[in-house]
Amino acid sequence: MVNETPNGATSDAARWAALIEAVATRRDREAFATLFEHFAPRIKTFMRRSGASEQSADEFAQEALLAVWSKAGLFDPASVGATAWIFTIARNLRIDVLRREKRAGRDYTVEIDPEFHVDEGPLPDAGLAVSQVESRVRNALTHLSEDQQRVIELSFFDEKAHAEIAQTLQIPLGTVKSRLRLAMNRLRGLLGDLS
Amino acid sequence: MTIHHHPPEELLTAFAAGLLDLGQHVAIATHLVGCARCRDAVRAMEHVGGAVLAGLLPTAMSGGALASVEAGLDRLVAATTSPPRRAAGLADVPGLPQFVREYPAGPWRWIAPKVHLRPIQLPEASSTRVFLLKSRSGTKMIEHTHTGFEMSCVLSGSFVHAGGHFGPGDFDLGEGDDDHEIMIDSQDDCICLIAMQGDLKLNGMIGRLLQPLIRM
Numbered sequence: 001m002v003n004e005t006p007n008g009a010t011s012d013a014a015r016w017a018a019l020i021e022a023v024a025t026r027r028d029r030e031a032f033a034t035l036f037e038h039f040a041p042r043i044k045t046f047m048r049r050s051g052a053s054e055q056s057a058d059e060f061a062q063e064a065l066l067a068v069w070s071k072a073g074l075f076d077p078a079s080v081g082a083t084a085w086i087f088t089i090a091r092n093l094r095i096d097v098l099r100r101e102k103r104a105g106r107d108y109t110v111e112i113d114p115e116f117h118v119d120e121g122p123l124p125d126a127g128l129a130v131s132q133v134e135s136r137v138r139n140a141l142t143h144l145s146e147d148q149q150r151v152i153e154l155s156f157f158d159e160k161a162h163a164e165i166a167q168t169l170q171i172p173l174g175t176v177k178s179r180l181r182l183a184m185n186r187l188r189g190l191l192g193d194l195s
Numbered sequence: 196m197t198i199h200h201h202p203p204e205e206l207l208t209a210f211a212a213g214l215l216d217l218g219q220h221v222a223i224a225t226h227l228v229g230c231a232r233c234r235d236a237v238r239a240m241e242h243v244g245g246a247v248l249a250g251l252l253p254t255a256m257s258g259g260a261l262a263s264v265e266a267g268l269d270r271l272v273a274a275t276t277s278p279p280r281r282a283a284g285l286a287d288v289p290g291l292p293q294f295v296r297e298y299p300a301g302p303w304r305w306i307a308p309k310v311h312l313r314p315i316q317l318p319e320a321s322s323t324r325v326f327l328l329k330s331r332s333g334t335k336m337i338e339h340t341h342t343g344f345e346m347s348c349v350l351s352g353s354f355v356h357a358g359g360h361f362g363p364g365d366f367d368l369g370e371g372d373d374d375h376e377i378m379i380d381s382q383d384d385c386i387c388l389i390a391m392q393g394d395l396k397l398n399g400m401i402g403r404l405l406q407p408l409i410r411m
Contacts, residue, residue, distance in 0.1 A: 012249075029265065036261050041253030048254060058257045062264050070271045080238075083245030090248060091213035099319055110318045114294040115220060118227040118234060128235065137242040153247050155240075156212045188204060191239055 013134055016082035017075075024072035035086075036065050043090045049161050050094050064093050081134045088116065091156075140190035148183040151176075155184065198230050200358075200365040202346070207233055211240035218323025221315075222346035222366075222390035224292045229364035285315065288327065290350040290363065291388065300327075309334040315388075323392045330354075330385050336377035343393020345369040352385030354378060 019035050022028035040061045047057035067089050075085050092112040099110070128136075141149060154162055154176070162180075166173040202210075202223055209215050210223045227234050284299040285291055298318065303311040309331040317325060327350075330336065336354075346368055353362040356377045361367050379385045 029268070032268070033261060033265070036264065039248075040256050040260065040264075042248055042251045044254040044256060045251040046248060049251075055257075057254070058260060061256065062260055065264055066267060066271060069268055081242055081245055083249045084242040085245070087244040087248045088241060091244065095213050102320055115217075115224065117294065118224055118292055133235075133239055133242050137239060137246055141243070141246055149250070152243065153251070155208050156214075156244055156247050158214055184204070184208065187243070 013081055013083065013131075016086075017077045020068070020072050020075045020082055020085070021077070023069060024075060032065075032069060035068060039068070039086055040065050043086075046090050046156075047094065047097075049157050049164075051158075051160055052097070056097075060093060060097060064090050067093065078130060081130055084134075092116065136191055140187055143190050144183065144186060147179075148186060151179045151183040152187060154180050197362075198232070198364040198366075200361055200367060201230065201233055202226055202366045203368065204236070206368075207236050208240050211237045211244060216321045216323055217317050217319050218321040218325045218390045218392070219346065221292075221295055221317070221325050222323075222348055222388065225290065225295065225348040225350075225388050226364070226366040228290060228292050230366075288350065288386070290348075295388075303327075303329065310336070323390045325388065325390050328387050328389050330379045332379055332382055332384070334379040334385075336379075343391065345392075346390040348388045350386045350388060352379065352381035352383050354385050354387075355380050 016035070016038075019028075019031040022031035023035070043064045044057045044061040047060045048054070052060055064086075068086060071089065075082075080088070095112050096109075141152070144152065154165060162176050163173055166176045169176075206215070206219070206223055210220060215223065227237065285296045288296070295315070299316045301314040301316070303313045306312045311329045313327040313329070315325045315327065328347075330352075332352075346366065347361070349361050349363050349365045349367075351363055353360060354377050355361070358367065360380070362381075
């Protein structure tokens with residue numbers, strides 16, 4: 001489907017992007033199955049760690065991949081990396097799921113996507129190309145210790161998940177939080193001034 | 196427009212992670228409209244999110260999950276760009292993100308001398324209230340502290356307090372014991388979008404007298 005190149009990470013990013021584009025332009029089911037097999041089980045973990053039950057997390061992961069299929073035409077590789085794009089689908093689905101719970105029974109929906117669509121104001125974006133942002137993030141993450149990378153994960157989950165980690169590692173919640181702060185500071189330092 | 200005051204990084208990260216409640220989300224999104232630097236920071240965090248997602252240990256999907264999703268694909272209609280816009284309740288307010296302009300908003304109402312408030316109605320329950328606050332030039336806001344937090348995004352005009360000077364695009368986070376004595380120093384009205392959790396505690400005699408009037 002897509003040729004492998006020696007640089008593993010870069011080729012991964014390009015490969016996912018090519019698969020999403022194949023879904024968008026050709027409704028390519030083989031490409032979709034490849035995306036499903038890689039991302040559905042990870043989105044399921046994401047939803048489990050966000051508090052969903054085994055069965056719900058499975059259903060949400062399926063729902064997220066259906067969204068990948070229907071939204072593939074909106075994927076713009078010039079403005080976002082492939083894994084970041086799939087992350088935003090999972091993130092927005094998680095918000096949607098939480099809201100559905102809160103308004104249980106009331107039958108209406110609000111599209112989440114527009115809430116993250118920020119029109120550029122008078123100042124244009126500084127204009128780092130997506131590939132540059134991707135490679136900077138990748139480089140920054142590889143400079144973190146494995147522990148720190150695991151702590152960075154926590155920024156994408158709420159307090160409940162932090163408490164669970166504290167329990168698993170048998171360290172106080174405050175320690176989890178201070179480790180998270182340290183790791184984030186390090187990451188920001190490594191990302192440098194993006195503009 | 197030069198922006199000097201930005202939201203703290205934790206808030207930008209939580210925004211990108213989708214962990215803010217809607218009222219706080221609206222305040223950050225409003226800042227992003229005018230701030231390329233913070234847009235870049237959010238974009239970077241979304242890429243970190245992508246890397247985190249890709250690095251999570253997989254949880255096996257239920258048997259037949261792919262088959263049942265594939266069976267549903269034909270019924271799906273491909274998404275197009277955006278749904279048609281609804282009537283915009285705040286179309287006349289510059290500096291707001293598009294999705295906020297579509298929220299219903301009440302009329303301006305008087306809350307204190309030279310100060311008017313216009314509530315914004317969020318489509319989802321949120322523990323954070325969002326409103327526009329319009330203050331006339333020279334207004335000195337009553338000193339107050341917060342029981343929760345208050346995020347202010349300047350849309351037009353400017354104000355000054357001990358933390359600095361805040362003009363269009365600037366973001367101000369007030370928390371807990373910050374003792375705010377705010378002075379509107381622009382010639383024109385100063386309009387801010389405010390996201391507020393908890394209540395204001397007004398200090399001083401006049402504050403205590405006004406407090407019942409300013410239940411926002």
